[in-house]
Amino acid sequence: xxxSLLTATGLRKIYSGTPALDGADFAIRAGETVAVMGPSGSGxxxxxxxxxxxxxxxxxxxxxxGRELSAMSDxxxxxxxxxxxxxxxxxxxxxxxxxxxxNVALPLRLxxxxxxxxxxxxxxxxxxxxxxxVAHHRPGEISGGQGQRVAVARALATTPRVIFADEPTGALxxxxxxxxxxxxxxxxxxxxxxxxxVTHEARVAAYADREIVVRDxxxxxxxxxx
Amino acid sequence: MTIGHTLLGLLEEAGxxxxxxxxxxxxxxxxxxxxxxxxQVYSTMSRLLKNGLVEVDGIEAGGGPERKRxxxxxxxxxxxxxxxxxxxxxEPYLSSTLYTKxxxxxxxxxxxxxxxxxxxxxxxRLMRELTKRKRSGELADQLICDHALxxxxxxxxxxxxxxxRLDKLAAEVRA
Numbered sequence: 001x002x003x004s005l006l007t008a009t010g011l012r013k014i015y016s017g018t019p020a021l022d023g024a025d026f027a028i029r030a031g032e033t034v035a036v037m038g039p040s041g042s043g044x045x046x047x048x049x050x051x052x053x054x055x056x057x058x059x060x061x062x063x064x065x066g067r068e069l070s071a072m073s074d075x076x077x078x079x080x081x082x083x084x085x086x087x088x089x090x091x092x093x094x095x096x097x098x099x100x101x102x103n104v105a106l107p108l109r110l111x112x113x114x115x116x117x118x119x120x121x122x123x124x125x126x127x128x129x130x131x132x133x134v135a136h137h138r139p140g141e142i143s144g145g146q147g148q149r150v151a152v153a154r155a156l157a158t159t160p161r162v163i164f165a166d167e168p169t170g171a172l173x174x175x176x177x178x179x180x181x182x183x184x185x186x187x188x189x190x191x192x193x194x195x196x197x198v199t200h201e202a203r204v205a206a207y208a209d210r211e212i213v214v215r216d217x218x219x220x221x222x223x224x225x226x
Numbered sequence: 227m228t229i230g231h232t233l234l235g236l237l238e239e240a241g242x243x244x245x246x247x248x249x250x251x252x253x254x255x256x257x258x259x260x261x262x263x264x265x266q267v268y269s270t271m272s273r274l275l276k277n278g279l280v281e282v283d284g285i286e287a288g289g290g291p292e293r294k295r296x297x298x299x300x301x302x303x304x305x306x307x308x309x310x311x312x313x314x315x316x317e318p319y320l321s322s323t324l325y326t327k328x329x330x331x332x333x334x335x336x337x338x339x340x341x342x343x344x345x346x347x348x349x350x351r352l353m354r355e356l357t358k359r360k361r362s363g364e365l366a367d368q369l370i371c372d373h374a375l376x377x378x379x380x381x382x383x384x385x386x387x388x389x390x391r392l393d394k395l396a397a398e399v400r401a
Contacts, residue, residue, distance in 0.1 A: 206353035222347040
């Protein structure tokens with residue numbers, strides 16, 4: 001049996017008296033892509049934020065490589081997010097003042113690399129995501145599809161073990177969305193990164209290896225019949 | 227849609243009925259566009275009888291032809307249960323069959339949410355297969371896969387919407 005890389009058990013998270021998570025469980029293995037689906041407000045983004053150590057759950061445990069996130073200091077959790085986790089959001093959230101290559105180099109610089117070295121390491125990721133030609137453009141000068149590929153390149157630049165993607169194609173048309181998913185999942189496979197993919201689109205979820213559904217703050221695994 | 231399974235489900239829900247009553251119940255719930263012909267009902271009931279899924283519960287003699295009253299057998303109940311729990315092969319325009327299954331599951335006290343989730347998993351399984359095929363296929367193959375994927379996605383949206391409205395639907399069909 002393959003050991004899970006990231007595991008969550010019995011997660012509860014309450015916002016203003018309303019449970020966003022109400023006993024959610026989750027597990028993902030290295031190199032696996034899991035789609036997290038569910039209606040709006042079902043708790044899927046909250047689940048992602050808890051798994052990534054961005055917000056702490058009120059109850060339940062999350063372990064990464066056997067270590068409980070709650071047992072780590074803030075500094076350790078931040079270091080984990082910087083070095084082991086990558087993030088892609090619906091809107092790329094690129095820094096508008098920086099060029100694309102500077103954006104991709106940013107997480108590398110946060111791990112201590114110098115500017116030149118970080119930008120040199122960033123270039124192959126821009127090539128891999130087929131946006132090398134806009135390396136010196138700023139986010140405002142490129143299309144939404146290109147911007148999202150730059151965001152994926154940025155998420156991959158530190159070769160994270162887990163990529164958290166929250167509606168990564170939500171702002172794109174079908175063709176651009178598919179290209180982003182093809183590139184993201186192919187790059188994740190090559191680097192053996194796990195992907196937690198939050199989406200409400202079935203066509204996007206179909207890029208994952210399996211699916212879990214979040215309803216009313218609870219998770220349900222739907223293993224395909226075979 | 228399998229008329230035989232639907233008639234069996236209706237027999238299970240309401241107890242023994244005549245063929246005429248079964249046709250009326252079918253048309254009322256599922257035959258909005260295409261009501262059943264009497265011939266279909268009687269040929270289907272003969273087949274179900276032959277297969278041991280229904281039995282004759284009584285015969286009424288009247289002015290006209292004899293009227294048989296049918297009851298579902300244990301084998302018939304098992305057959306309906308098997309049909310309801312087996313996901314349909316994902317294909318376009320499934321909604322009428324799925325709708326029938328959901329309503330019958332609610333009428334017979336089965337888990338309609340489970341039925342919808344099982345179907346959802348089956349749809350996503352096929353979508354994953356098509357997505358993999360697209361990755362390695364040529365453009366013509368990709369377009370064929372896309373056509374199927376969009377139809378499957380539409381079905382999935384219907385499954386999600388129905389899941390969200392299951393309580394309301396249950397209240398209506400049981401009213």
